[in-house]
Amino acid sequence: MLRLEGVEVRYGQVRALRGVDLAIADGGVVGIVGANGAGKSSLTLAIAGAEPVAAGSITFEGRRIDGLAPETIARQGISLVPEGRHVFADMTVFENLDLGASSRSDRGEIARDMTRLLERFPILAERRDGLAGKLSGGEQQQLVIARALMARPRLLILDEPSLGLAPTMIDRVYDLIAEIRRERGLTMLIVEQNPERLHGLADRVLLLHTGELAGEIDTRKEGWDSAYFGLEEMPA
Amino acid sequence: MTAALQLVVDALSVGSLYALSALGIGLIFGIMRLINFAHGEFIMVGAYAAMLTAAIWAPFAVIVAVAVALVVALVTERLAFRRLRSSPPATLLITSFAVSYLLQNLMVLIEGARPQTVDFLSALTRSMDVGGVRLPWINVVTIAVTAVLLTLLAIFLRRTRFGRMTRAAASDFRMARLLGVRADRVIAIAFALSGLLAAAVAILLLAQTGTVSPVMGLQLALVGFVATVIGGMGSLSGAVLGGLTVGAVTVLLQSLLPAELRPFRDAFVYGLVIAVLLVRPGGLFRSAAAMQERV
Numbered sequence: 036m037l038r039l040e041g042v043e044v045r046y047g048q049v050r051a052l053r054g055v056d057l058a059i060a061d062g063g064v065v066g067i068v069g070a071n072g073a074g075k076s077s078l079t080l081a082i083a084g085a086e087p088v089a090a091g092s093i094t095f096e097g098r099r100i101d102g103l104a105p106e107t108i109a110r111q112g113i114s115l116v117p118e119g120r121h122v123f124a125d126m127t128v129f130e131n132l133d134l135g136a137s138s139r140s141d142r143g144e145i146a147r148d149m150t151r152l153l154e155r156f157p158i159l160a161e162r163r164d165g166l167a168g169k170l171s172g173g174e175q176q177q178l179v180i181a182r183a184l185m186a187r188p189r190l191l192i193l194d195e196p197s198l199g200l201a202p203t204m205i206d207r208v209y210d211l212i213a214e215i216r217r218e219r220g221l222t223m224l225i226v227e228q229n230p231e232r233l234h235g236l237a238d239r240v241l242l243l244h245t246g247e248l249a250g251e252i253d254t255r256k257e258g259w260d261s262a263y264f265g266l267e268e269m270p271a
Numbered sequence: 272m273t274a275a276l277q278l279v280v281d282a283l284s285v286g287s288l289y290a291l292s293a294l295g296i297g298l299i300f301g302i303m304r305l306i307n308f309a310h311g312e313f314i315m316v317g318a319y320a321a322m323l324t325a326a327i328w329a330p331f332a333v334i335v336a337v338a339v340a341l342v343v344a345l346v347t348e349r350l351a352f353r354r355l356r357s358s359p360p361a362t363l364l365i366t367s368f369a370v371s372y373l374l375q376n377l378m379v380l381i382e383g384a385r386p387q388t389v390d391f392l393s394a395l396t397r398s399m400d401v402g403g404v405r406l407p408w409i410n411v412v413t414i415a416v417t418a419v420l421l422t423l424l425a426i427f428l429r430r431t432r433f434g435r436m437t438r439a440a441a442s443d444f445r446m447a448r449l450l451g452v453r454a455d456r457v458i459a460i461a462f463a464l465s466g467l468l469a470a471a472v473a474i475l476l477l478a479q480t481g482t483v484s485p486v487m488g489l490q491l492a493l494v495g496f497v498a499t500v501i502g503g504m505g506s507l508s509g510a511v512l513g514g515l516t517v518g519a520v521t522v523l524l525q526s527l528l529p530a531e532l533r534p535f536r537d538a539f540v541y542g543l544v545i546a547v548l549l550v551r552p553g554g555l556f557r558s559a560a561a562m563q564e565r566v
Contacts, residue, residue, distance in 0.1 A: 083449055109451035121446040123439050125506075133432070134439050138451025186451060 036061040036222055037082070037113075037190055041091035042101075044077045051077040053246040054091070059190070064216060064223040066237035068230040074246040075226040076118050079194045082224070083115040084108040095190065110138040114188035118195045118226075120175045122182075124168025128159050131167045131178055135185030145185070152181045173204035177211065184215070191215075192224045197232060205232070212236065273404045278526055284410035286518025287417035288472055290511045292495030293502065294424070295468035297510030298461045301441030303356065305363040306496060309347060311488025312374035313340045313466050317473030318483045319382060325391040325477075332391065337470040343374070344466030348458060356454070371492070378485040386484035391477050413475045420471055421511060424464065428507070433460060441507060497544055503554025512556045517544075 037059040044052040051074045059065045069075050080086040082093055084105040093101040100108050109115075114135075123131050132152065136145045153160040156177050162170060167178060176196055183191055196212065197205040213236050215221060227233055230252060233240050242249045292310065299307045317340035324332040351370050355362055395409040428434035433456075439447040440457045448454055472491060477483065494517060502513025520543060524536050532539075547555060 085445055085449060104454065105445070105448040106451050106453050109449060115449050117446070117449065121443055123442050123446070125442060126435070126438060130435055130439075134435060134447070134450050134452070137436060137447070182450070 036063075036096060037224070038094045039082070039091065040093075042078075042081060042088055042093060043090035044074070044081050044086050045089040050089075051246055052081065055243075055246075055248055057241070057248065059222060059224060062220050062222055064225065064237045066230070066233035066240035067224065067226045067243050068228065068233070068240055068252070069226075069243035070228070072245075073243045075243055076194055077246075078243065079115055079117065079192050079224070079226055082108075082192060083113060083117075085115075085117075106138070109186065112187075112189035113192065114183035114186045114190070115192045116179045116183045116194060116196065118198060120172075120179045122167035122170070122175050122178055124166065126167055127164050128162050128167055128170070128178060129164060131182050132159070132185055135182035138186050148185055148187070152184060156181050171204075172200050173207060176200060176204075176208050180208075180211065180215070188221070190222045190224065192226075194226045195228065196225070197227065197229065209236070273402070276401075276404050277406070278522065280404075280406055280410050280414070281526075282519040282522040283515070284413045284518075285522050286515035287413050288475060288491070288514075289494050289498050289518040289521075290514030291417055291420065291468045291472045292491045293498035293510040293514035293517075294421075294507065295465040295472075296492070296495040297499040297502070297505070297507055298437075298441065298465050298468075300499060301505045301507065302437070302444055302458055302461050303352065303363065304360045305352060305367060306360070307465070308364070308367045308492050308496070309370040309374060310465060310469060310495060311490075311492030312371050312378075313344050313347075313469035313488070314473045314476070314491055315378065315483070315485060315488040316340055316343050316374065317466075317470040318477045318487060319378060321391060321474055321477050322387065322389040322483045325389050329392055333474055336474055337467060340470035340473060341463055341466035344462045344469065345459060348462040353455075353458075356458075371489075375485045382485070384485060386482050386487075388481050389477070389483065391481060392474075393478075393481060395478050409475070409479050413479070416471060416475060420468070433457075437461060437464075438507070441505065497541070501544060501547060501554055502556050506554065506556060509554055509556040513554070516555065 039055050039057040042052055042055040043050060055078065057065070067075055067078065077086055081088050084100065084103050084107070088101040092099055095111060095113060098111070100111065123134065132149060136148070139145055153163065158174055159178055159181055162174065167175065170178060180193070180196070193212065196208050200208065209232055212225070216223065216236065225233060225237060230240055239251050242252050292314070295313070296307055296310050299305050317336040320339035321332040321336035324335045347370055351366055352363065355366055395412055396407060398405040398407045428438050436447065436452045436457050437460055440452055447457070495514065498513035498517045499510045500513070501516060502509030502511070517540065521536065521540055524539050525533065528536060528539065
């Protein structure tokens with residue numbers, strides 16, 4: 036479904052991603068883990084069209100998407116929930132959700148999806164007319180996941196959904212992601228710092244290290260936290 | 272009491288023109304991070320269009336002014352700003368100066384550099400008597416037109432899908448695009464609205480002063496910009512409130528300053544602006560929620 040070949044992202048002289056090859060099959064869930072600055076967000080933004088690809092190619096469902104505008108990529112079926120959530124703080128929960136369907140024009144179906152999602156996320160139904168900026172971090176994370184689902188994506192990319200959340204809230208958000216996965220069989224790319232979060236959810240988890248994919252890892256093994264930061268040998 | 276009422280109406284009237292100018296600038300800034308100093312020239316071309324057609328029929332002149340300002344705004348976006356969309360704000364700012372001078376000088380070539388006068392809706396300069404207070408019709412009409420325009424704009428921005436997309440883009444353009452909001456369309460909408468607001472200012476200003484000149488928009492663009500800063504850059508309601516505030520302060524200073532200090536009124540206005548920004552660098556009306564970091 037999604038294939039990256041030799042993808043490079045540069046910020047001036049700095050190469051944030053170097054020769055990244057990655058393939059996600061239809062219905063698959065791939066996790067990417069890595070330390071701060073490893074290039075995780077650059078990877079998600081490059082796929083979504085929000086960072087230019089300096090070299091290599093990205094194809095989605097057989098079509099080249101690198102070089103396309105973010106809105107064109109979104110309209111082809113890729114939804115990104117970026118790091119830091121990015122709710123529209125001065126707009127209501129309902130308006131945020133409705134904006135998730137910006138790439139669609141089937142108003143009847145959009146209204147039905149809205150009803151279903153509000154049933155699925157009761158806290159959002161409760162805060163429907165409140166400002167998104169007033170929600171707690173966990174509620175905002177639920178909102179941006181629901182907002183992404185309003186687009187009826189075929190590939191959902193989640194960039195550090197646990198960032199800045201309390202541990203109990205992280206559990207809740209990951210339970211939700213797992214449920215969505217079970218219900219919809221949605222293809223997902225999930226970026227995380229903590230590989231244990233992806234255990235049982237991702238088909239495979241890859242380590243991104245200083246802009247390069249450093250192979251698949253076993254999330255059941257311990258000692259990853261230190262390995263990310265290059266403090267010790269990575270577990271074999 | 273009557274003097275106070277007079278002052279309130281004057282303040283609201285001047286503040287209305289400033290608010291409309293600030294909103295035109297604020298809309299574009301919110302989405303593109305472009306401080307569009309050429310907005311003053313959208314006002315100027317609208318005023319010239321109204322002046323040149325005023326003799327035919329006033330309502331026709333109003334329609335022509337709106338059409339011309341709108342088209343000039345859209346053409347400017349298409350030819351000058353679209354290619355530079357991802358350029359740094361400084362590049363966009365310099366480009367807006369270039370567009371501003373280009374339009375001014377084009378008008379000098381076509382109509383000459385001298386200010387021209389025209390009899391346009393001059394009946395509005397007459398006053399009405401409200402409880403002993405003489406209120407010029409033009410002030411009341413300016414306030415009413417502004418109220419109607421702001422209400423319609425609020426309905427568009429809040430109740431329609433395109434309006435919501437415009438607000439989302441003004442708040443976080445990259446996130447809006449990641450959700451599928453079409454950049455070209457939403458920017459074109461913003462420029463069209465900006466042109467419409469400029470035309471409204473042009474018509475009201477022409478009715479007030481009966482004068483046009485190639486540099487007539489400069490002062491309004493500057494005040495509009497200051498008002499958006501005071502209101503909180505990127506906040507649309509802040510731009511409106513900022514415009515009203517700057518207008519009110521200007522009128523108050525004009526009325527309260529000793530006669531010998533009145534020529535320096537603008538120095539006091541901008542001194543207050545600096546003081547406000549020292550205390551609240553994010554602007555007077557920017558909410559904490561809206562101050563969150565952009566992508």
